[in-house]
Amino acid sequence: MPIYQIYQFMPEGPSIVIAKEELQQFIGKRILTASGSSKIEMNRLKNKKIIGIKTFGKHLLLCFDGFTIRIHFLMFGKYFINSSKPLKPTLALTFARGKELNFYTSAITMIEVPLEEVYDWTADVMNENWSATSAKKKMKKMPERMIVDILLDQEIFAGVGNIIKNEVLYRTKIHPTSLGGDIPPKKITELCKEVIIYTFQFLEWKKISQLAKYWEVYTKKKCKRDGSVIKKGYLGKGQRRTYFCDACQVVYA
DNA sequence: TCCAATGTTTCGCC
DNA sequence: GGGCGAAACATTGG
Secondary structure: OOOOEEEEOOOOHHHHHHHHHHHHHHOOOEOOEEEOOOOOOHHHHOOOEOOEEEEEOOEEEEEEOOEEEEEEOOOOOEEEEOOOOOOOOOEEEEOHHHOEEEEEOOEEEEEOOOHHHOOOHHHEOOOOOOOHHHHHHHHHOOOOOEHHHHHOOOOOOEOOOHHHHHHHHHHOOEOOOOEHHHOOHHHHHHHHHHHHHHHHHHHHHHHOOOOHHHOOOOOOOEOOOOOOEOEEEEEOOOOEEEEEOOOOOEOOO
């Protein structure tokens, strides 16, 4: 077992699930001290025992008796287990026997109510309660939205980030400028399926540090299907970086 | 040195 | 008060 464990990652849903798995060793452990730049009430954490760790989309949830700490890694967040770095942690927790857990560049909030009141688990693409039916229902209410914005909507596809968005659209041959309401229901069903398939593949590839190796369109220059130039644009309301092939991805209109 | 990037929240303006 | 967009947060590599 390594003494130091350092984790940096791409903070889309699968990476949060990996974090949860790596942090299992802290379940049942009591916090000795809590500090950091986060505005949460640190005293509240002292002597409290972590009773569980959950995830919702891109949220990592440290559960205590009566409240939960929500950690969001934003764009550059990272966590160090039993190690630290020369930066001010957002949240630093210490435990018995010199164990520690440090979070950097994260948005941290306290949830004071039961999680079921905050989270719609049918929206979390990595949760066992994920429901494509539920996602489709939500999509129907906003047919004018571009599919790129829908996929990044955390109330519909919690956990999906920009990489997953790009890869899933390419794999299902849906052009990113298509509007949700113009895409045929069967194609939407296929898209929902592919989101789950790719997200879990992302998880496995990420675990063996081979995620980028399997990108088919994200940051690519040439379409692997027909050799066309992969275009890059900042699409949708979100204006997020999007890679696509005009030749093989169908514009539904 | 500057810019862009796997993301979200907050603030100010109309 | 809603909608919108800019700014803020902060790190790292190209």
